Amino acid sequence: MTSAVPNAPQHEEPDARPITMFGPDFPFAYDDFVKSPHGIGSVPDAVHGTKVAVIGGGLSGMLAARELLRMGFQPVVYEADQIGGRMRSVPFEGHDGIVAEMGAMRFPPSSTTLFHYLDEMGLETEDFPNPLSEATSSTVVDLKGESHYARTLADLPDVYHQVADAWLKTLEELAALVPLQEAVRQRDVRRLKEVWNELVRRYDDETFYGFLARSVPFQSFRLREVFGQVGFGTGGWDTDYPNSILEILRVVATAADDHHRGIVGGSQQLPLRLWSRPVGDASYWPEGTSVRSLHAGGRPRGAVTEIRRTEPHRFTITDAEGNIDTYPAVVYTAQSWMLLNNIRADERLLPIDHWTAIERTHYMGSSKVFVLVDRPFWKDIDPGTGREVMSMTLTDRMSRGTYLLDQGEGRPGLICLSYTWADDSLKLLPLDAGKRTEIMLNSLKQIYPDVDIRSHIIATPATVTWEAEHAFMGAFKANLPGHYRYQERLYTHFMQDRLPAPYRGLFLAGDDVSWTAGWAEGAVTTALNAVWGVMHHFGGRTAPENPGPGDVFDQIAPLRLED
Template sequence: MGNSSTTTTAPDQSKPVTIFGPDFPFAFDDWIAHPDGLGQLPAHRLGEEVAIVGAGMAGMVAAYELMKLGLKPVIYEASKMGGRLRSQVFEGTQDVVAELGGMRFPVSGTAFYHYVHLLGLETRDFPNPLTPASGSTVIDLEGNTHYARSLQDLPPIFKEVADAWAQALEDDARFSDMQNAIRNRDVPALKRMWNALVPLWDDRTFYDFIANSKAFAKLSFHHREIFGQVGFGTGGWDSDFPNSMLEILRVVLTNCDDNQRLIVGGADQVPHGLWRHAPTPLVHWPAGTTLQSLHSGATRAGVAAVARAADGRLAVTDTWGDTRHYNAVLTTCQSWLLTTQIAVEESLFSHKMWMALDRTRYMQSSKTFVMVDRPFWKDKDPETGRDVMSMTLTDRLTRGTYLFDNGPDKPAVICLSYAWMGDALKMLPQTPEKRVKLALQALKKIYPKVDIASHIIGDPICVSWEADPYFLGAFKGALPGHYRYNQRMYAHFKQDGLPPEQRGIFIAGDDVSWTPAWVEGAVQTSLNAVWGIVQHLGGHTHATNPGPGDVFDTLGPMALPE
């Protein structure tokens, strides 16, 4: 199992860790930034319509890049543009937002940040626990409350847990060596090490990794319990304990759980910005063309059915019964919707692919937000000199409480509760008012002197992603044994080996990617689909800038035996 006898090398801090692999170590950030562009289409294809199902980040990136190449994306959206980048403005304000979906974006997601920077959006450090952005952190476990500004301020047991986690990653996953390979983009070394871990950890859980590591074995159960309840970086890990360890390794190896930022004014500005942005250079379309202008200002309605038409093209029927034919269709919706919301002709995917799409497992998630009159938590307790309230991690009902300061003269936002799985399901039947009251009751036990309710203004904003008919969960959480399913879904964009009846329909989104819950996965899989659609329509990449499909046979994820 372990590689504890392997000598590791010190990390090369001169180069950044990015979401470069490990399953498919392709430099998406370099590909989209290359001056020669992503490819070229035959002249007779220019202006041709391509269907994009879903206006989330994956759909908008694909539509934007295909428009740049001279195609006419036709975007269908059943709910809200932005997908799981859902920023809801509090009533009466212009830019005080509750981030109901993605809210913290690791700087290692360099393809996503390509579009953030393209749109000129402002970002700032996310107030994660024990980071300078949070100011202070309170950890409340088993009725014991600890106030801290850094890990060193906590009792020694917390550092013991952090050290054990770091040691377990070194012993059993060659963490430093693999991060060095990612920093240096050393593809052979990265693939060699990662491919050795895949068969070892595909069918084993995160908890198995922790419980059976030498580093944790010499510690108590209470240490593992603390790790599950609190974790490090973004908070507790216990809701992920049943997941495949491979999924967790990808997160930590690529620094998804570290150095995260928020987008000032709301994360949905990225997909909305791509909708309105006029790219340059632009093939076929006149200067100033945008996705918005190609759609006369609005997306089409949601998709009700996709089938193979008599003319060989794909017939897409929307909610109101209008049917249009396309040579290529990209579905970016949650994979379960292909069987529950959209009548997709069964022959468009293989039975193996349907198995993968239907077996994908989604995690529940709930958030409860309130707007408050000011960032009162920065007030100092006259007896202790501490902040009167802090970013809070607890084993109580709220689990994680986050504080968002918009400036001393502006209303602020508290995410009273950010919970997962069973903790999220406890909130599912509750009204927003009941959710707030339950959260306030829990926080009152941690902060008995603070009257949070007296600061609340406006109505609360809540979400339970599992109750949304267009999402049915927050994001994918791969269980042990799911690697094969993910590999099928991820590789589907390269269609030269598929029978003709299965070609032309593509899939993308963070649930198709190897890094669910991180928007970078949505961006990378949408770029895979762009390559696939260009090839399907007879186009090609430039020799100076090969795309993901051009190198997939060499760099692609390993296939485990069936």
């Protein structure tokens, strides 16, 4: 997501194994699973060619469709908006190769399963210029009208060091940071479950803010305020303060906010390539078959408007063009709220407790504003100070986070003028691109009075507010306190032997079902769960050498909290 979550402090031994997004709720090694030469499963020949509806053409849907095709199914993709979903890279007309990342834009290398598919699809990554990171030549932190220029954390005034220390101490004292990260590194499932399950029991009812307020190192309100407004790593945290502290601890435990990399050419290429590239080693299908080639006109079906359960054990789907088709199984990857309003959904699709979980799901809003400028003028040196005229900027003003995205020598420069979440995003909701740009330029003018950003702008600004997008209604899920049980229900829904038979056959996947919403790794791993579920539903199995998430589920299942 780039939640407002900062760099996870790490205790790094020189030869330590890397921290990955292994668990902590369901510590299954998805990265090893997808890399195995034994494949991720197969189905009986009689099942080959069976149509499975895949609702949503974002990363999760595209990955599920591709892996289902590989197993010999015929995935039928429905998409309401465009292939890519929240991996939306918007080009600027007349400026080839430059895109504004409206959704996902920076990816932690700890997303090892995501990176496997990036490699498979031949995509390259590069350092992303986060605040104070190595890829960022300078950062300005501007708070309560006072600006500080820094190349590293060491250049910032003492209060920022106090905040960094307080955060590290709090994590060590209240959240068992050291054993938690060590268990993730070592992939020590028993130890990880011991430590994490205890944290779940202790903190499911706690907000992020409440967690800080009860910590001795954060007794000063001033420190909590500074931490909330600028944080460290990717920026301020206060828009996350009302959320469950477990959401934050997952990010910290798995280094999701560290060492981010951007996808060269734009993140949307990943779902687009999963859709259009032939699947080399597919069962049943002739060489050269891709998900796209299985679709008439090379286009997905339109938006789903209705899903009903029909006899015997079928799903009948209507789309926006009025087509009605019936399938023996469905993978559903759109935000789950769509099942409450945009889609007429048969109540018999899910057990009542799952509907409750969907109704209670909480999403964060998010807005971005990008401008294309004639050149990376921010690298000009101010003769008075000897510094670059403008830096990556964190501020408590309306723009909050401003990112400078160098496109290379002799090319225009790209500026993400503003990236906001929750209430800060809501403040922009009713405003058009022009008004938003004006507000952000004004905000930055207070920090850089001598820089005329407007004079460099060469294209219409690009902007988005995800909560206003019809097919999304939010940027990413963020559990509130007390939501663990809902999350556990939705995540484990792919284990359908546990459900009464009339509720089987529809598999939930995607970012909002994952434990780490706002991170593409969760879209990938929940897609793999759903693929395992579909395979199992049709009598398929994995190779004994490479058991899947459902095969080992009972040994590593997420903690189930009782009433």
